[in-house]
Amino acid sequence: MSQASEPPTPAPGATPAKLLHAAEQIVIEEGVHALSVRHIAARAGVNSALIRYHFGNVDGLLARLAHLNAARIADRRTELLEALVGADFEGAVDALVVPLWAPAAHVPGQRAIVVLDEIFSRAGGDLGSEVWALFAEGVERVSAALQASLGGVDEAALAWRIRFVTAAALDVPPRASRVEARASEGAYGRDDLVERLARFRGFAQQALRVID
Secondary structure, three states: OOOOOOOOOOOOOOHHHHHHHHHHHHHHHHOHHHOOHHHHHHHHOOOOHHHHHHHOOHHHHHHHHHHHHHHHHHHHHHHHHHOOOOOOHHHHHHHHHHHHHOEOOOOOOOEHHHHHHHHHOOOOHHHHHHHHHHHHHHHHHHHHHHHHHHOOOOHHHHHHHHHHHHHHHOOOOOOOHHHHHHHOOHHHOOOOHHHHHHHHHHHHHHHHHOOO
16 A cells, blocks of 8 residues: 555644745745745744744655655545546546645645645755655556456557646646736636536546557
8 A cells, every 4th residue: 555644734723834834835836946944934923943843844844845845645545546437538638637636735725736836946856755655555556447448449659648648737726826827817707616627537538548
C-alpha cells in the first residue's frame, strides 16, 4: 500500500500548521521564490526562529508542505482505485484525473497539484524523488487499469497519453490568485471548479481512449 498518509497534518492552530499555511499561501499567491524566513513568519504571525525549530530551514518546511500535498493526491487516487470493479474505463480515468483536483493541504479553493508544481520549480532532485515515490504505485495501478479496460493497448503510447493528460490539468484554473482575473475569463469561461473537473474528465476520456 502507499505510504502517502505520512507525515500527518499538524493540528490546526498549532505553530507548524500556521507556518505551513503561511508558506502555502505565499507559494500560491506569489510563487515559491518569494519564500523567505521573514516572509513566512510575518504571514504566520510567529517568531521567525520557530521555522528553524520546527523545520530546520525554509527547504525543510517546503519539503513537508510538498509531502502533505502529495499525500492528498495519492490518498484520493488510492480510494478511487480501491473502488474499481472489473475493466471500468471511466473509473480508471477518474482514478487518474479526479485526484488532480484534490484540495491543497492548507489553503481552501486551491489544488494540491498546483502547490506541488510551484514547489518543484525550486526543489532539488531528492525532494522530487521522494514525492514521486508517493505517486509511483498509484500511477502504475492506473496504467494497468486503463490497459485492462482498453484491451491490449500499446504501453508506451498509453504512458505518453497519461503524461499529457496529467500535464494538461496543471493549466486548468484556479492556478493562483495572482492570475485569478485572467483565469476567470477567456476560453475557460466562468464555470466553477466542479464544472471544470467535469469538462476535463470528458477531455481525458477522449484523449486516453484513442490509442494508435
